[in-house]
Amino acid sequence: xxxxxxxxxxxxxxxxxxxxxxxxxxxxxxxxxxxxxxxxxxxxxxxxxxxxxxxxxxxxxxxxxxxxxxxxxxxxxxxxxxxxxxxxxxxxxxxxxxxxxxxxxxxxxx
Amino acid sequence: xxxxxxxxxxxxxxxxxxxxxxxxxxxxxxxxxxxxxxxxxxxxxxxxxxxxxxxxxxxxxxxxxxxxxxxxxxxxxxxxxxxxxxxxxxxxxxxxxxxxxxxxxxxxxxxxxx
Numbered sequence: 001x002x003x004x005x006x007x008x009x010x011x012x013x014x015x016x017x018x019x020x021x022x023x024x025x026x027x028x029x030x031x032x033x034x035x036x037x038x039x040x041x042x043x044x045x046x047x048x049x050x051x052x053x054x055x056x057x058x059x060x061x062x063x064x065x066x067x068x069x070x071x072x073x074x075x076x077x078x079x080x081x082x083x084x085x086x087x088x089x090x091x092x093x094x095x096x097x098x099x100x101x102x103x104x105x106x107x108x109x110x
Numbered sequence: 111x112x113x114x115x116x117x118x119x120x121x122x123x124x125x126x127x128x129x130x131x132x133x134x135x136x137x138x139x140x141x142x143x144x145x146x147x148x149x150x151x152x153x154x155x156x157x158x159x160x161x162x163x164x165x166x167x168x169x170x171x172x173x174x175x176x177x178x179x180x181x182x183x184x185x186x187x188x189x190x191x192x193x194x195x196x197x198x199x200x201x202x203x204x205x206x207x208x209x210x211x212x213x214x215x216x217x218x219x220x221x222x223x224x
Contacts, residue, residue: 031211042217043153043201086153095141095211097155097166098203 003027006087006101013108019074021104023087026068030093034061034072035086037103043086046072077108112137114204114216115184122222129189129196131219135204142185143213144170144177147199156200159185192223 004025013019023032031050037043047054047061049070054061058077063070074081084105088098115134123129135142144156155169159179170177174192179185189196199220203213 033213035215040220043215045212045214048212088153090211095158095165095205097143097158097169098145098153098213099155100145100153102152 003099004089004101006104010105013077015108015110017077019077021072021085023070025089027091029089029091031090032063032070033088037084079108079110082107114214116216116219120220123192124224126191129192129221131187131200132184133202133216134184136214139204139206141205142179143203144187145201194223197223
């Protein structure tokens, strides 16, 4: 079993829909990243969070440390949101390598 | 205000050749991580370096792969005698030494072995 599990693996939505991507992890962490990767493109960090909730534009990330679960929400989805969204955790404290989920491939159709 | 730089962005090598991938961290950052993304697979950690030191190379194949981060210049990931299975996207990320351990990613190098 992977240390970081994401669901769903693939998601297709109509433009304007509210989208939720889930991430569960089985190890102790100090922080969690949500990353975005467009096809053939680089990786952009959307959020790093260790508790509570963060919001940036139409994106919202939440984390529940006790339940070892995080969600990424996209409100009013748009075709340009189509990308792979990756959950990654920082195990332990300090500078440590990230452990990644396999990603959720999102397609938003106009 | 340059971010993490990687070059080349695309690299084609024939089987048996050497590949050298370069990563320049963000200004002020002294920690570099290399990750590999195989086709249709998730990202996997390879090696973590600080200036002149390899801190953790537990994710790096024992043979043909090496990494360095000299006092001056970029970090280099070197793959000797490349094979088709080395075809992948290689990303580096950097962090600073402050209290935030957020990793900033470079654009990646896409290696194709023919």
